[in-house]
Amino acid sequence: MSELTAPDASAPSGHDATPGFRPAAVAAVPLAAIGESIGVVVPGASSAVPVTGISLNSRAVRPGDLYVALPGATRHGADFVADAVDAGAVAVLTDDAGARLLALSNDIPVPVLLAAEPRNVVGRLSALIYRSRPDGAGAPALFGVTGTNGKTTTTYFINALLRALGKRTGLIGTIEILAGGEPIPSLLTTPESTDVHALLALMRERGLDAASMEVSSHAISFHRVDAVVFDVAGFTNLTQDHLDLHGTMEEYFQTKAQLFTPERARAAVVTVDDDWGRRLAAAAGIPVTTLATSTAPTGGTASGPADTGWTADWTVVRTTPRGLGSDFILRHRDGAELRVHTGLPGSFNVANAALATVMVLAGGHEPADVQAALDAGDPFTVAVPGRMQLVSTAPAAVVDFAHNPDALERALEAVRSPEPGSKVIIVFGATGQRDQSKRPAMGAIAARLADTVIVSDDDPHDEDAAAIRQDVLAGALAAKDSEGLDCTVLEVFPRDAAILKAVELAGAGDTILVAGRGHEVWQEVKGVNLALDDRVELRNALTARGFTVLEDHRIES
Known part of the structure; x- marks a missing residue:
């Protein structure tokens, strides 16, 4: 699927117009708390206005929403404030340009908050309003996968393995979104931050145990995963793509690397088959488990740790064909081994299956339990639509x-x-x-x-x-x-x-x-x-x- 290269708040068919993204019950947050979160004082009676949702699109607004009016490719979201208010928006957040547009229109009957860069605070506000990742028990374990290739298949593999372990799972990705019910078609690799946090809250409300999410470089650049903290972040690879957005491979890498920081993830699994992965593993600011899926790691164009003496925590060994797929051994540096099979063709699906396995282990599951699930369920033969x-x-x-x-x-x-x-x-x-x-x-x-x-x-x-x-x-x-x-x-x-x-x-x-x-x-x-x-x-x-x-x-x- 092609990513949008810029947000367009004026688009009438925005992503968060899709029904089914939100939890059924949201405890109201007073507008004063929203203002405090972004450094804005909300005066008088407006401070008590109850907010129960947030939307970037006037056509997706529900009663009780904060409508965020952003600049778009052709029009400003402020042009649609009247529609948002008619739909039930109780407050508006916009920038200086939006405020000037609103000043030219009729009086707006709801409070208007100003921020220099509203998009930069949308994720934070979405997390506050939906309480999507509360401290303590109750939130699903969250697995995020980034890299150029393999994100979709790896997230499907993670979910399949978790289900084989008896877990109820959710999915946010390119093909579909699952929150324990019927699939919701996905329009972007990662939805807008308003939807991401609403979905995570919905998964928590439905009692899901875990969820996996594709995290594209666009998602990071356009703030779609702001205020989301992953329990385990995974890295597949980095090859030429999206240079229309990033300009250079170095900028592309630096964008991906932002996921592997304490603000965004608690732990990581990094595939170190090339220099980009080795460099990422060395620089990440969180605990990293390394994975080598090639017995002879190749170089790249990144400057990073030398190959000499590089030993991964987990290594794929003894890959043998079985039907269209492969059997392989996943060996830990201490000698422990897991027997893994994938029914999907290609060495890259061996790499995807290995990454999914190690990410689930990094999420706290015992190797013996994982081996039993691999043997009983054959989870990596799951069909992934449009992927081989x-x-x-x-x-x-x-x-x-x-x-x-x-x-x-x-x-x-x-x-x-x-x-x-x-x-x-x-x-x-x-x-x-x-x-x-x-x-x-x-x-x-x-x-x-x-x-x-x-x-x-x-x-x-x-x-x-x-x-x-x-x-x-x-x-x-x-x-x-x-x-x-x-x-x-x-x-x-x-x-x-x-x-x-x-x-x-x-x-x-x-x-x-x-x-x-x-x-x-x-x-x-x-x-x-x-x-x-x-x-x-x-x-x-x-x-x-x-x-x-x-x-x-x-x-x-």
Whole structure:
């Protein structure tokens, strides 16, 4: 899913408009306490105004809410104060620009609080209003996972292992949000801080034991996890992505590193397969458990601890294939071992399963109990929608979210069949209005690792789709020519036609990888959302050719 690069308080369909995010009962907080939290004195009778919720979106306001009017991409949230008040807002928080807009309008019948940077205090106020992470017993144990790749799968694995341990769990992530009931579709990798704290309070209200959450760099940059303290924070890896936001890999790293501080987490598990992870483990200001999932850690572009003599607390050893997945041993530096299996393909899913296991151990669970849960429940064979999701086996047809160079390379390596003569056919593109430098790199990777490369459209957004395809094609063709690669490179669009072409070219022994969009069911083109689910298109194309497809209730019809 594509992240928003800036908050837009004026957007009429904001994320916290989704129903079901809030606890049923919230004890009122007097406006004076809210003012005190941000250094504002609330005079007179206004100080006693009871506040029972908080919203960034006027269309999501409920009676008793504090409406936070932020500057947006096109309009200021102050333009919607009247709507918020009509919906039941009892107070408004805004900045100087918002106050000037309100001064030009009719009198506002509710108190208005001012802050220089309202977004910077929204998380703190949300935690105060919802009492989302109270000291003492009652709050679910909270696991946060960050890194470039693997966040979604790792959170699903954590939850699956915790459920195998008999725990009731919640989830906040890219694909869906779970609070012990029906799934709530997720629109961002991490929701706004108002929703995060409301969800955590809802999970506490429902008596959940634990929850896992994806924590993107956008979430940290845009204050979506402010005032959230994780019991265990986990780090997967760091590879090129989101440089349209961060500018450099160093800035990207520094943003991720903010999660591993006492203000945001109590303990950490850090994968140290590259220099970024080793550097993070050395610099974190909280207790760190280190994990090596590669027997030969690779370097990177970060400056950090030298490889010489580096020994992780836990190490993946003796990985052996079993079906599409892998068996492996997770060995502690003291010699203790855990036997682990994942039914999902690829070495990266071994890494995800190992990280999930060590994070659960870091959360206080005994190794013997974890081993019993691993043996009895096989939790790491859980289906993760759009993450190495198998649609058919002959040909092997896989849909994956791989949308950056590292993820694409790993996915292609994972799906290559050892059978002689088996071909790999890939359909992919690149997202518009995002880091353009990764487009030719992804094209080159596809040319090196696939037999047939079909370049199509991902989510163009407002960028010219043909220009995006040309950037990807240029990388693929350059690699093919300069490296003498024996692959076929095609340009086919729209995307459903590209998927159909891939199936037309495939034999029963081949592999089709449709990469980049994963679980997404809408394609954004020039501001219009077009219905498009790679899994549905792939299933329909396979069925039309007479191939047998796997049934999966998570694939939308």
